[in-house]
Amino acid sequence: MEADGGGDRDAIRRMFAGIAPRYDLLNRLLSAGRDRYWRRRAVAQAELPPGGLALDVCTGTADVALQLAKQFPSAKSIVGVDFCLPMLRLGADKIARVGLAHRIQLHAASAEALPFEAGTFDVATIAFGIRNVINQKRGLAELNRVLRPGGRAIILEFATPQGPLFGRLYRFYFRRMLPWLGGLISGNRDAYSYLPASVSRFPSPWELAGLMEEVGFRDVQIWALTGGIVTLHVGRKSA
Numbered sequence: 418m419e420a421d422g423g424g425d426r427d428a429i430r431r432m433f434a435g436i437a438p439r440y441d442l443l444n445r446l447l448s449a450g451r452d453r454y455w456r457r458r459a460v461a462q463a464e465l466p467p468g469g470l471a472l473d474v475c476t477g478t479a480d481v482a483l484q485l486a487k488q489f490p491s492a493k494s495i496v497g498v499d500f501c502l503p504m505l506r507l508g509a510d511k512i513a514r515v516g517l518a519h520r521i522q523l524h525a526a527s528a529e530a531l532p533f534e535a536g537t538f539d540v541a542t543i544a545f546g547i548r549n550v551i552n553q554k555r556g557l558a559e560l561n562r563v564l565r566p567g568g569r570a571i572i573l574e575f576a577t578p579q580g581p582l583f584g585r586l587y588r589f590y591f592r593r594m595l596p597w598l599g600g601l602i603s604g605n606r607d608a609y610s611y612l613p614a615s616v617s618r619f620p621s622p623w624e625l626a627g628l629m630e631e632v633g634f635r636d637v638q639i640w641a642l643t644g645g646i647v648t649l650h651v652g653r654k655s656a
């Protein structure tokens with residue numbers, strides 16, 4: 418294993434390759450369709466100007482990139498990056514099916530080493546991705562680097578709802594039922610056990626906001642969606 422988690426990185430890439438064919442179906446099913454609403458809410462924060470450029474990191478099957486193209490028809494271009502080719506291939510098929518290949522480009526790249534010059538993008542999004550990145554601080558610093566001064570970073574991620582009743586019910590669903598159901602449908606129970614385990618290891622919304630500030634974001638705002646199942650962070654690169 419590499420010193421900074423290279424072996425873990427390969428395991429994560431292989432895990433996503435394994436579940437790629439059922440990934441979209443399971444997103445819809447396991448979230449009862451809420452995942453679409455979460456992405457729409459995130460993209461609504463983008464304020465992408467006409468002719469603007471957006472980057473979607475950990476784009477997977479390109480749902481956020483597609484949403485950006487739909488919600489900002491006058492944006493120039495949306496670039497999606499991910500290190501898992503089977504996820505990207507499914508994303509490319511979806512983009513081609515809706516005739517948006519001229520506006521959305523997908524590239525294989527790591528979130529921790531983005532192949533773009535500093536100051537390139539107006540907006541950078543990462544949905545359900547940063548939790549999987551081995552070096553999260555480096556991933557956030559890369560988002561910051563590729564944004565133009567004043568550009569916005571939008572981070573959507575699972576969290577752990579705290580309310581006494583809803584929190585307990587949700588934790589039962591997320592930790593017990595979801596791995597079973599996800600395993601049954603995807604044939605990969607480990608991947609759907611990894612999901613709640615990775616959420617419980619992930620920094621709290623306040624800690625994530627702190628990390629964003631450490632790498633140079635300002636005015637970080639946090640929204641809790643659907644009772645705190647998901648949080649949305651928006652920060653601005655210092656001008």
Ligand SMILES: C[S@@+](CC[C@H](N)C(=O)[O-])C[C@H]1O[C@@H](n2cnc3c(N)ncnc32)[C@H](O)[C@@H]1O
Nearest residue numbers: 433475476477499500501504527528544545549
């Ligand atoms: C849970 S999926 C999210 C996909 C998509 N953003 C969505 O909203 O459905 C996480 C994605 O992050 C990718 N990923 C994880 N670590 C990565 C890294 N270090 N660099 C690039 N992609 C990564 C995985 O390959 C996977 O496609």
